[in-house]
Amino acid sequence: MITMDDIVREGHPVLRQVADEVSLPPSEEEKHTLTEMLQYLINSQDEEMAEKYNLRPGVGLAAPQIGLSKRMIAVHFTDFDEQEYSMGLFNPKIMSHSVEKTYLSTGEGCLSVDRDVPGYVPRYARITVKGTDLNGNEVKLRLKGYAAIVFQHEIDHLNGIMFYDHINKEDPFNVPENAKPADREE
Ligand code: 4LI
Ligand code: NI
Numbered sequence: 001m002i003t004m005d006d007i008v009r010e011g012h013p014v015l016r017q018v019a020d021e022v023s024l025p026p027s028e029e030e031k032h033t034l035t036e037m038l039q040y041l042i043n044s045q046d047e048e049m050a051e052k053y054n055l056r057p058g059v060g061l062a063a064p065q066i067g068l069s070k071r072m073i074a075v076h077f078t079d080f081d082e083q084e085y086s087m088g089l090f091n092p093k094i095m096s097h098s099v100e101k102t103y104l105s106t107g108e109g110c111l112s113v114d115r116d117v118p119g120y121v122p123r124y125a126r127i128t129v130k131g132t133d134l135n136g137n138e139v140k141l142r143l144k145g146y147a148a149i150v151f152q153h154e155i156d157h158l159n160g161i162m163f164y165d166h167i168n169k170e171d172p173f174n175v176p177e178n179a180k181p182a183d184r185e186e
Pocket of ligand 1: 044045057058059060061077104106107108109110111116117118149150153154
């Protein structure tokens with residue numbers, strides 16, 4: 001079982017590496033690891049499990065965050081419009097994106113970052129993502145709002161990018177051009 005002890009924190013070089021493509025079909029070990037990543041997210045959102053094992057809640061996790069430089073991400077959340085996303089993806093790729101941007105008015109957090117980094121993180125408002133799921137099926141997702149933000153945050157990890165790299169250094173709460181808040185109350 002993955003716990004916070006397995007989560008690599010900022011400063012570790014793996015978080016700045018461009019992760020390797022997973023050669024398809026993925027190995028049983030790769031599928032097992034991605035399943036465990038997804039299970040971490042599920043456990044972290046379960047109050048009893050989170051308390052018992054000291055899990056910080058998350059909705060997304062990328063393989064570099066457990067020290068593995070491979071293009072694998074897991075997500076587990078319900079979007080504003082009640083759409084559920086609970087999946088592992090190998091080699092996720094943003095095929096296209098909107099010009100319009102969005103951001104969380106609350107800012108973003110990351111399991112690999114043990115501090116609050118205030119500011120708006122500009123993200124594309126709409127993206128199309130392709131990847132391969134845990135069953136080996138190719139999937140194509142059209143995402144907007146919160147879902148688009150979560151996938152972009154996780155895919156960034158595969159390219160060595162941290163959420164705060166996107167925050168305006170001079171004016172962290174400057175509303176990005178072309179942007180509307182994605183907002184969600186939690
Ligand atoms: C408990 C049980 C307020 C502050 C609101 C908590 C179940 C921030 C938001 C959760 C913020 C769940 C989240 C992310 C933010 C903030 C991630 C709480 C878990 C909200 C997820 C990857 C950015 C994703 C919305 C500095 C660990 N997650 N909140 N950002 N939730 N969660 N991110 N922002 N301000 N990070 O962090 O999983 S994309 Cl579900
Ligand atoms: Ni992160």
